[in-house]
Amino acid sequence: MIFGPNNEAMVDTFAAQFEDDGKGGYLYRRYGRGAAIPVSAAERDAFVATFDRRSRWWMIGLMVAAVTGIVAAALVGTAMHLGAVATYVGIGAMVTVLVAAILMMTHRTYDGPRQALASRASIGAERSPKEAREIARARQSWAQILIVFVIIMVQFAVVALRYDVLHGSGRLWLLYPAFGVMACGYAAIRKWQIQAG
Numbered sequence: 080m081i082f083g084p085n086n087e088a089m090v091d092t093f094a095a096q097f098e099d100d101g102k103g104g105y106l107y108r109r110y111g112r113g114a115a116i117p118v119s120a121a122e123r124d125a126f127v128a129t130f131d132r133r134s135r136w137w138m139i140g141l142m143v144a145a146v147t148g149i150v151a152a153a154l155v156g157t158a159m160h161l162g163a164v165a166t167y168v169g170i171g172a173m174v175t176v177l178v179a180a181i182l183m184m185t186h187r188t189y190d191g192p193r194q195a196l197a198s199r200a201s202i203g204a205e206r207s208p209k210e211a212r213e214i215a216r217a218r219q220s221w222a223q224i225l226i227v228f229v230i231i232m233v234q235f236a237v238v239a240l241r242y243d244v245l246h247g248s249g250r251l252w253l254l255y256p257a258f259g260v261m262a263c264g265y266a267a268i269r270k271w272q273i274q275a276g
Contacts, residue, residue, distance in 0.1 A: 088223075093130045093189060095218055097123045106203065109193045112211030115203030116196050126192050133188045144180070148173035216266065217273045224266050231259035 097105040097118065105123045106115040118126075152173045206214075235256040238244065244252045 089134050090127065090131045094127050107192050107196060108206070111214055112206040112208065114201035114205050116199050116201050118196065129191065130188055134185060137185045137188065144177035148177045213273060216269050219266065219270060224263055228259065228263040231256055
């Protein structure tokens with residue numbers, strides 16, 4: 080499966096916008112908090128399948144764009160003798176633009192049901208931001224919180240191997256894992272509180 084785990088997480092997040100109505104159908108809530116719009120099981124499955132297919136292509140496009148951007152910026156930097164710093168800045172700028180473009184297109188795919196169901200009447204009010212956050216936290220798994228924590232620590236370790244993070248301006252890098260630990264800790268505490276009732 081191409082980019083399986085990452086794509087499955089994206090599809091699961093997308094599918095979470097559709098809640099079982101207990102009658103064989105679903106209620107679509109945009110981003111999990113919009114007004115409830117009734118859809119059939121077949122419609123819901125079609126929306127999820129379309130997002131799954133398109134998101135795979137966007138992920139492939141993201142990888143190709145990122146590699147192309149890095150190679151192009153490196154070649155231009157070398158050809159123009161810009162130096163390492165300027166080349167890295169160029170690579171960062173190129174990748175940022177390409178990733179932003181892919182994310183914008185992915186957002187349009189994610190928002191597909193809202194556009195398709197624009198003329199259909201809702202049968203339930205929007206949720207408050209607080210309600211939507213609590214539901215999202217309840218759906219978040221312990222494994223997801225742990226994975227984010229590990230990614231943050233690994234990224235910091237890579238930086239720490241290259242720079243002196245204990246002296247001078249290098250100490251600013253310590254803010255990254257500090258905020259990461261606080262964010263993951265808060266997410267874990269809120270999930271525990273929700274589960275505990």
